[in-house]
Amino acid sequence: DFTVYEIIEDYKTLNMSSLETLAVLNSHFSLYVSWCLQQSLVTDNQNHYEEISLEQMKGCLNKVLIDKKIVSREQVVEWTMQLPNPKDQVVMLGLFEGMKGKDFADFVNLRPEDVHGNKLVLVDGREIIVSDLLIKYIEESIAEKVYYSSSGSQTKTMPLADRGYVIKNYPNTKEGTSAFAKGRIIYNSIARSLKYVGVLDYMTANSICESGKIWMIKIRAKDLGISAKDYVYSDYIREVEHQFGCKIVKSVFWLKYEDHLV
Secondary structure (H helix, E strand, O other), X not given: OOOHXXXXXXXXXXXXXXXXXXXXXXXXXXHHHXXXXXXXXXXXXXOHHHHOOHHHHHXXXXXXXXXXXXXXXXXXXXXXXXXXXXXXXXXXXXXXXXXXXXXXXXXXXXXHHHEEOOEEEOOOOOEEEOOHHHHHHHHHHHHOOEEEEEEOOEEEEEEOEOOOOOOOXXXXXXXXXXXXXXXXXXXXXXXXXXXXXXXXXXXXXXXXXXXXXXXXXXXXXXXXXXXXXXXXXXXXXHHHHXXXXXXXXXXXXXXXXXXXXX
């Protein structure tokens, strides 16, 4: 029975930073109200959730939090330089440069033989070009034999098992672990890295990926001498989709990030 005004005011109190999450929530409410209409339970016989546009939903998001989540390449590089372990540096900068995959498969499955100069051949068959700095971190990760774990004032070293991957695990990690479990190891390592550099309260793996997409769009648009908006709405956006292994809905992406692309 909420009016459009009441729905919007309620959404603002949720303090969300993800347009997709709010859109899904709105869809669930809309489906519920549709069922209520069939049962004659809605006072004014209208589904006001269907009237809420993406533009209105965007206005309900916490803009301050969104702005904090979108970071520059310089900031990500600065964070990586604070991390004591090459494998964690590979993951953080790799996220910004296009690596992720389902259950972080791009990291879990990367082998030294998948590295060809600045080109990486990823598990899904994608070939992407990455920076000299990421290649440096990858080479150091291949060579490293111990992992430095910091908790409080104590720093411990643990041996790493070389099983033919760029990202090595501890010797007690079982070889037959599921893809999901292997992905959780990467997920947990990202959380530790973000905590180490002091940004765990607002940054996520996805935030770093999204920041990387925005950075790439701005760089490529500048290279091509066109506006970021023209780049997003052109076929050039496929470059970003390929680099990050994703599908971009142009109108939604622009609505979400136009403030960061102008």
